[in-house]
Amino acid sequence: MAKTMKINKLISGIFLAAVIEFSIIGGFIYNRANHLPDKTVEIYTVFHKPWKIYQNDIVIPIHAGRALNTKRAMPLLDKMIGDDTGDNISKKNQSYSELTALYWIWKNSKADYVGLMHYQRYLNLHNVLPSPPQCEDIFCALGLSADNVKKIMKDYDVIVTSYDLDMTQYNYYARWHFVENLDLAIDYLHQNYPLEANAADHVLMSKHFIAYNIFITKKEVLNRYAEWIFKVLADLEDKLLYDHDLAYFGCVIPRHPTYQLRAPGYLAERLFNIWLIAHKNELRILEVPIFYVGNAK
Numbered sequence: 001m002a003k004t005m006k007i008n009k010l011i012s013g014i015f016l017a018a019v020i021e022f023s024i025i026g027g028f029i030y031n032r033a034n035h036l037p038d039k040t041v042e043i044y045t046v047f048h049k050p051w052k053i054y055q056n057d058i059v060i061p062i063h064a065g066r067a068l069n070t071k072r073a074m075p076l077l078d079k080m081i082g083d084d085t086g087d088n089i090s091k092k093n094q095s096y097s098e099l100t101a102l103y104w105i106w107k108n109s110k111a112d113y114v115g116l117m118h119y120q121r122y123l124n125l126h127n128v129l130p131s132p133p134q135c136e137d138i139f140c141a142l143g144l145s146a147d148n149v150k151k152i153m154k155d156y157d158v159i160v161t162s163y164d165l166d167m168t169q170y171n172y173y174a175r176w177h178f179v180e181n182l183d184l185a186i187d188y189l190h191q192n193y194p195l196e197a198n199a200a201d202h203v204l205m206s207k208h209f210i211a212y213n214i215f216i217t218k219k220e221v222l223n224r225y226a227e228w229i230f231k232v233l234a235d236l237e238d239k240l241l242y243d244h245d246l247a248y249f250g251c252v253i254p255r256h257p258t259y260q261l262r263a264p265g266y267l268a269e270r271l272f273n274i275w276l277i278a279h280k281n282e283l284r285i286l287e288v289p290i291f292y293v294g295n296a297k
Helices: 002-034 069-077 090-096 099-108 138-142 148-151 169-175 179-192 196-205 219-239 259-278
Strands: 040-049 058-062 113-118 121-123 158-164 206-209 213-220 285-288 290-292
Touching: 040 099, 040 148, 090 099, 090 158, 090 259, 090 285, 099 113, 099 219, 099 259, 113 148, 113 219, 121 138, 169 179, 169 259, 179 196, 179 219, 179 259, 196 259, 206 259, 213 219, 219 259
Parallel strands: 040 058, 040 113, 158 285
Antiparallel strands: 113 121, 113 213, 121 290, 158 206, 158 213
């Protein structure tokens, strides 16, 4: 009887092992056959209002400022993830703009390569690929696939978009925003970050502008930048001007109840330029065109 029980246990063990092995192999075949998402690359497109939504296995829409529960954003709730889960600063979205999504990516994404784009602005990798794709799908046409991103990242550390202004970055900021805030940030850099302060003098006198807080990069690079930028903004945000009537320089943008509240977000665009130039000897930076996406349904 005991011998029979041992044989039965042995047979059961062999059967269980076979089932597990088959499940693993079968699961692998299933994953390959069904092209499940490659989680080594995550590029988030930031939404704050309804717009045409595009997504694939690496391009993920995210609702920035979900914790504020604005009526305008209600249609987004069942269409994408929000930036109000895990470690987040979603409630700061009115002033931090897309940076609340950036913070969420920094703290919550486990991907090797991460990115941020806007609901109407996509990075176009088409021209830097060895064999530009011939297709109608938007992400295929833009080269936004996991394989392409990883291929490009063998030669670069950061992908951004840029264009040339018709005036210096400093004067351009002064035209549309409160230049007092930019002056405050420059003084802060001189007191706390001499490397970035030296880069600021060059960047702000240049007409070349890395725009929109948009990028694709290695996660370790994002970790370095995010730790820096959110420390800088945390130190500055309570000192910034947000009220149009208090600004002495005067900008051309009409008085608007929310536009200048986004001062930390606008400053971050310039600070991103400054940080990249300050570390240009460590980072291989690729600049690509931007592709604007319409709202046609």
